[in-house]
Amino acid sequence: xxxxxxxxxxxxxxxxxxxxxxxDLVNKAYDAVxxxxxxxxxxxxxxxxxxxxxxxxMLDAYASIGxxxxxxxxxxxxxxxxxxxxxxxxxxxLAYELVINSDPCINYIMEENSMTMHTLVLAHAAMxxxxxxxxxxxxxxxxxxxxxLDYLDFAKSYVSKCEEVHGEHAVEQxxxxxxxxxxxxxxxxxxxxxxxxxxxxRERALARHLYEERSFNDLWRTVPKPAVDEFTEEEEPQQVAxxxxxxxxxxxxxxxxxxxxxxxxxxxxxLRIVRNLATYFYPQRQTKVMNExxxxxxxxxxxxxxxxxxxxxxxxxxxxxxxxxxxxxxxxWTDRRYSGINPYALGFAMMRDIERMATEPTSxxxxxxxxxxxxxxxxxxxxRVWAEFRDDSFILQYLSPKVIRDFRLFGIHDKAKRPHVFxxxxxxxxxxxxxxxxLSRQYEVSANDPDVQIIxxxxxxxxxxxxxxxxxxxxxxxxANCERTLYHLARLWGYRVKLIEVDADSGKVLKEHENLxxx
Amino acid sequence: MQIVDRRLNPKSKSLGxxxxxxxxxxxxxxxxxxxxxxxxxVSDIGSxxxxxxxxxxxxxxxxxxxxxxxSRDFVLPGNNDLVVGDxxxxxxxxxGRGSKGSKDGxxxxxxxxxxxxxxxxxxxxxDLRLPNLIKAKLKSLETSQLVRAGFSTDGPxxxxxxxxxxxxxxxxxxxxxxxxxxxxxxxEREIALAEAETPPxxxxxxxxxxxxxxxxxxxxxxxxxxxxxxxxxxxxxxxKPTTQAVMFCLxxxxxxxxxxxxxxxKRFFILLNIFLKRHYREVQVVFIRHTNVAAEVDEETxxxxxxxxxxxxSTALVEMQRVIDERYPLSDWNIYAAQASxxxxxxxxxxxxxxxxxxxxxxxxxxxxxxEVGSTDDGPYPxxxxxxxxxxxxxxxENFAMRRVADAGDIYPVFRNLFSEEKTKSG
Numbered sequence: 001x002x003x004x005x006x007x008x009x010x011x012x013x014x015x016x017x018x019x020x021x022x023x024d025l026v027n028k029a030y031d032a033v034x035x036x037x038x039x040x041x042x043x044x045x046x047x048x049x050x051x052x053x054x055x056x057x058m059l060d061a062y063a064s065i066g067x068x069x070x071x072x073x074x075x076x077x078x079x080x081x082x083x084x085x086x087x088x089x090x091x092x093x094l095a096y097e098l099v100i101n102s103d104p105c106i107n108y109i110m111e112e113n114s115m116t117m118h119t120l121v122l123a124h125a126a127m128x129x130x131x132x133x134x135x136x137x138x139x140x141x142x143x144x145x146x147x148x149l150d151y152l153d154f155a156k157s158y159v160s161k162c163e164e165v166h167g168e169h170a171v172e173q174x175x176x177x178x179x180x181x182x183x184x185x186x187x188x189x190x191x192x193x194x195x196x197x198x199x200x201x202r203e204r205a206l207a208r209h210l211y212e213e214r215s216f217n218d219l220w221r222t223v224p225k226p227a228v229d230e231f232t233e234e235e236e237p238q239q240v241a242x243x244x245x246x247x248x249x250x251x252x253x254x255x256x257x258x259x260x261x262x263x264x265x266x267x268x269x270x271l272r273i274v275r276n277l278a279t280y281f282y283p284q285r286q287t288k289v290m291n292e293x294x295x296x297x298x299x300x301x302x303x304x305x306x307x308x309x310x311x312x313x314x315x316x317x318x319x320x321x322x323x324x325x326x327x328x329x330x331x332x333w334t335d336r337r338y339s340g341i342n343p344y345a346l347g348f349a350m351m352r353d354i355e356r357m358a359t360e361p362t363s364x365x366x367x368x369x370x371x372x373x374x375x376x377x378x379x380x381x382x383x384r385v386w387a388e389f390r391d392d393s394f395i396l397q398y399l400s401p402k403v404i405r406d407f408r409l410f411g412i413h414d415k416a417k418r419p420h421v422f423x424x425x426x427x428x429x430x431x432x433x434x435x436x437x438x439l440s441r442q443y444e445v446s447a448n449d450p451d452v453q454i455i456x457x458x459x460x461x462x463x464x465x466x467x468x469x470x471x472x473x474x475x476x477x478x479x480a481n482c483e484r485t486l487y488h489l490a491r492l493w494g495y496r497v498k499l500i501e502v503d504a505d506s507g508k509v510l511k512e513h514e515n516l517x518x519x
Numbered sequence: 520m521q522i523v524d525r526r527l528n529p530k531s532k533s534l535g536x537x538x539x540x541x542x543x544x545x546x547x548x549x550x551x552x553x554x555x556x557x558x559x560x561v562s563d564i565g566s567x568x569x570x571x572x573x574x575x576x577x578x579x580x581x582x583x584x585x586x587x588x589x590s591r592d593f594v595l596p597g598n599n600d601l602v603v604g605d606x607x608x609x610x611x612x613x614x615g616r617g618s619k620g621s622k623d624g625x626x627x628x629x630x631x632x633x634x635x636x637x638x639x640x641x642x643x644x645x646d647l648r649l650p651n652l653i654k655a656k657l658k659s660l661e662t663s664q665l666v667r668a669g670f671s672t673d674g675p676x677x678x679x680x681x682x683x684x685x686x687x688x689x690x691x692x693x694x695x696x697x698x699x700x701x702x703x704x705x706x707e708r709e710i711a712l713a714e715a716e717t718p719p720x721x722x723x724x725x726x727x728x729x730x731x732x733x734x735x736x737x738x739x740x741x742x743x744x745x746x747x748x749x750x751x752x753x754x755x756x757x758x759k760p761t762t763q764a765v766m767f768c769l770x771x772x773x774x775x776x777x778x779x780x781x782x783x784x785k786r787f788f789i790l791l792n793i794f795l796k797r798h799y800r801e802v803q804v805v806f807i808r809h810t811n812v813a814a815e816v817d818e819e820t821x822x823x824x825x826x827x828x829x830x831x832x833s834t835a836l837v838e839m840q841r842v843i844d845e846r847y848p849l850s851d852w853n854i855y856a857a858q859a860s861x862x863x864x865x866x867x868x869x870x871x872x873x874x875x876x877x878x879x880x881x882x883x884x885x886x887x888x889x890x891e892v893g894s895t896d897d898g899p900y901p902x903x904x905x906x907x908x909x910x911x912x913x914x915x916x917e918n919f920a921m922r923r924v925a926d927a928g929d930i931y932p933v934f935r936n937l938f939s940e941e942k943t944k945s946g
Contacts, residue, residue: 023522030520050522063536075579077540081632085569088633104521111526126520165660168539180580332597341596410598412607416592422605424596439594449583469582474589477582484580 001393012310016267018112026050026437029119030126036305037298038128045130047103051120053108058401059083059318065281068098068108069152071159071273073175083244096323099125101133101284103143103145106189120323123302128295129255135387136290138283148280160307162266174267177488178253178274182454185253186273205269228300248468252489261463271492286390287446294326296328296387297355299431300348330407347405350394353403354381367498368400391443397473400438401427411438450477452499463495471503471510480519492517532832540577541638547572552642553931571631644794653857665754673942674751683750691748697741700733706731743832763802764853765884766795767839771860773810773830776892783892784859786930790858792818794938805842809835811865815842832905833862833871840880859890862903869908881916888937889921 015032030050037043052059058069063080096117098108103500107125127216133139138216163171178185183350249255253275257268263273275500306312312320330345331337354372357365358381361373372381389397404427411425411434425431425438441447456466469477482499490497501511541548551570601607632641671685710727713720770786772781795802805814806821810828813835841857847854864872881887891906902910912919920934 023524026522029520034520048520050520051525052522053528057528066899072535072539074539074543074578077536077538078577078630080536082538082630085632106527109572131574154825172539172543176579183581205684212733330596332599333595334597334599338597341594407596409591409594409596410601411594413590413592414590414609416586420608423603423605424592425603426601426603431603435594438592448584450584452582455689467543469834471589473591475591476585476588481583482580 002195005153014316015119015306015311016115017313021113021115021118025115026122029115030122032062032306032311033119033122033302034126036302037123040305041301042383043127043131043298044134045104045127046134048126049104049106050126050128051106051108052111055087057106058098058110059087060383065102066098067152067277069149069156070389071156072163072174075176075179084152097121097128097322099123101129101139101143101145101280102148102165103134105130105133105145106149116312116319116321117311119306119312119316120299120303120320123299124295125301128298129291131298132287132291132386134296135383136283136287136390137285137388138390142283143280143375151276154205155277158269158273162270166266171270173491174270175274177492178271180485180488181252181256181492182278183449185251185271185278187251187254187279188446201227205272212383213249222345227473228514247457248455250451250453250469252452252454253278255457256368256492259457259459260493261459263492267492283444285308286392288343289347289350289391289407289443290386290394291347292343293351294382296324296344296348297382300324305447310393330406346373346403349403349406350398351382354378354385354398355399357400364401392440392445395443396436396440399439401432404432404435409435413437447472453467463493465489465493465495465497466500467497469499471501474503476501476511477513479513481516486513543651544572544576545642547576549642551574551644552634552656569633574632577630582899583620585723610613620840621857638791638920640797644713644797664757666757668753668755670750671753672749672751674753678749678752678754679934680752684744684748687748687750691745692741692743695741701785703731703734703738756770762853763801763803764855765805765847767805767840767842767854767856768792769809769856769858770806770808771810771822771830771835771863772826772830773863774827775830775863776861780861780892783927783930784890786927787859787890787892787924787934788857789822790930790934794934805839807835807838807842809838813838830860830863830865832858832860833868833875836872836875836880839841840875843883849883853885855886856880856884857888857890859892860905861893862905864904864908869904872905873908873912876919878914881912881919884918886921887916889919890933891921891923893925 015029030048038045046110059080061068062083064076066424070076095109095406096113100106105126107130109121133145139145159175210247253271256263257271257275262269263271303312303317303324307317327346328342328348330342353462355378357369357373358375361369365373375381383393385398408426408427410423412421413424414421425434428445429434451470451472453468453470454465455468458464477499486497486499497515499513500509501513502509548570548637551572579863670680694839707729710724710731713727729888770781770784770788776784792804795804804818806816806818807830808816808821808824808826809830810826811834812828812829815838816824834857842852843849876887889905889909891903905923906923909921913921920937922937924933
């Protein structure tokens with residue numbers, strides 16, 4: 001560890017001794033952590049709410065994609081039973097914390113953790129993640145922290161109301177299909193989502209529902225149906241078509257919600273809920289390295305400061321260092337434990353590197369990062385980085401030769417048809433830039449998600465929907481998955497759906513899939 | 520900052536999700552549960568289980584990229600001695616860890632998770648029941664059920680209904696215009712302000728003081744919580760009619776029953792015992808074991824005791840008859856019996872057995888099942904004495920059934936066969 005282990009000054013009394021925690025101690029620890037985080041570092045955070053939960057509740061929250069107030073669906077039950085087994089058998093540990101991007105920011109801590117772990121979590125989540133959520137431009141643009149909790153409550157009660165009215169099975173079918181298309185439920189390009197407000201969403205849905213209830217009159221059912229009915233039924237989709245359809249459309253769920261001919265209103269609302277949640281999570285998917293890097297660097301800094309002030313005992317510091325170093329460990333690719341690049345490790349290393357370059361630059365740093373090297377204000381530099389970048393741009397900008405060397409990163413080129421993969425670059429003068437570029441590309445979410453768009457929809461005649469997948473570098477869709485997903489798409493659309501895979505460069509159609517949905 | 524203790528929240532918040540999941544995968548889970556019992560030890564049958572099911576109905580497909588097509592670039596950590604241009608063989612497709620972190624979800628063929636004991640047994644005994652569980656006379660055991668019955672104005676503190684109570688309290692406080700603490704503080708602040716003024720407005724101070732005194736007085740007379748507000752949850756006992764049934768378990772423990780055969784018989788009875796306890800809380804079970812003498816024993820002895828001797832089956836039937844006469848009057852009880860033996864019996868005892876069964880016992884029983892352990896239907900040997908002797912009963916008595924069990928794997932199918940719902944309907 002880089003910081004000099006100066007002996008703690010004897011003036012201050014440690015915050016706590018031993019592993020046991022009490023609410024008082026957590027309060028005290030929070031104050032001390034906040035003193036460093038907000039007082040010294042000047043972090044800008046949402047007010048914090050700390051919630052103490054049991055390991056079972058943690059598992060539960062896990063299973064519901066990190067949102068404890070999620071609506072009900074069998075897939076969350078599936079993840080729960082699997083995680084529970086792994087946890088019980090000891091093959092996987094639980095995360096120490098869970099934090100929700102909301103205002104106030106909700107931090108979950110587990111009751112069985114020691115006081116040191118609680119302090120660490122407060123520094124990590126209540127300071128680090130919280131600051132990142134509030135200040136990163138992606139979160140500011142894509143999410144509304146003040147509305148998400150209300151929206152989740154709304155979604156949960158809406159889904160359960162639907163289950164009461166239409167039956168669990170019917171709701172499950174719509175949600176299954178919507179979940180299959182969740183990654184295609186995001187409008188990636190600027191402008192599309194800036195005006196979204198979850199609070200307004202909720203009001204809108206309630207208003208829609210209330211209107212339905214008010215205007216419902218059972219007598220209408222008994223009135224003999226005139227022939228006019230057929231016209232109105234026919235005409236409605238056309239109206240929608242004329243005013244709203246813009247093709248191509250990358251947001252499949254949005255398109256279905258607006259134009260699918262056969263969906264009932266409540267089904268459209270369910271699609272909307274899934275789509276809104278997909279959008280809410282989109283920034284998190286794009287900032288894994290940065291978010292964890294920010295939180296890990298913050299907790300490391302705060303814990304060291306607390307130790308320097310004499311607020312942590314040596315035992316607590318050792319316990320902290322032990323868990324910190326296991327969290328930030330990066331196994332090599334040949335290691336049995338290797339499962340991809342550890343975002344905690346990479347993020348923390350890069351943040352430490354920025355800190356180092358700001359204070360103790362080498363001549364190499366001066367060549368690579370002239371404006372950063374030796375600027376003398378590491379926290380200011382980090383805060384700018386946390387606010388203005390996402391993973392791919394962050395790596396492209398700040399991955400330094402030193403970190404590449406430390407991680408011994410190397411680039412691989414893989415052609416699926418060949419029995420070997422080839423090393424394309426390593427950590428040397430010629431390789432730094434291409435390793436950096438390849439790694440940045442690896443974190444570019446929009447480049448790694450399949451690019452699927454609706455390119456044609458016949459709203460009057462056969463009502464066939466045509467979807468295209470733009471094939472980059474010859475990488476096709478996985479066939480079995482594609483056909484199953486297509487089934488879900490066809491179920492929502494209600495009619496025949498065709499998917500063509502088109503090569504991005506040549507424009508040639510490489511493959512076609514079709515799902516026939518009998519009307 | 521605010522700390523909230525959520526540990527007391529209902530624990531099984533995920534229960535809804537779990538139930539939805541179990542329902543979804545029901546067919547697969549059921550199959551796995553039935554397989555599971557073959558491999559379990561006798562003593563484990565009633566506990567929970569890790570089971571593995573296929574993921575077919577649990578797929579969550581999404582559009583994903585095929586790693587077997589096209590080309591890609593990626594970055595790995597931990598280069599030791601590789602240089603540009605080196606070739607690395609790809610790992611074999613099955614089981615090998617791809618150079619990329621594996622995508623979760625698809626690909627896995629089996630999905631392993633743990634079922635709780637209750638979930639396990641529910642599925643295990645699904646659609647099984649005791650046949651002909653109707654008797655002219657229904658008599659209730661001591662059962663009665665607590666049923667919610669509205670609210671009452673008195674009761675034990677543990678049944679206090681907070682919502683109703685506080686609602687009453689709030690309504691009463693509003694109606695009697697009880698001043699809140701804030702109101703008091705507001706008046707006090709006004710007094711302080713008025714006193715601070717120069718020159719002090721004595722009249723106003725006087726008036727404020729009087730208001731304060733009135734408010735304090737009013738707070739004293741109108742309590743925050745009044746006995747009048749209290750509402751308690753009320754419960755009533757409602758008697759619940761139940762059918763009474765008794766199951767006789769008869770087991771041969773003579774010397775000819777080897778350990779293996781006893782184990783088979785015990786497995787059968789354990790299954791029966793769990794089934795009865797689970798689905799019919801009111802069913803009583805009588806355990807009778809016999810060699811050349813028979814005795815009623817308790818559950819513990821029945822399943823664990825050791826004893827050897829000759830074989831006289833009729834002694835068990837006599838014992839059963841005795842117990843019925845003594846404790847289970849026919850007018851009040853449904854009587855069931857399950858008998859297990861290896862098919863050996865002493866010399867001419869078979870006639871005696873048939874005489875007892877035909878004479879009275881079978882008529883008294885709703886259902887009598889005979890299990891012969893250790894032999895199969897198509898064995899090369901002639902049928903055993905008991906099987907041969909009982910053969911005639913099958914045609915003449917609808918409530919008599921017999922099956923053979925050759926090994927542990929057969930027990931569950933035979934058990935299902937004897938107690939399936941279809942069976943119940945047909946006869």
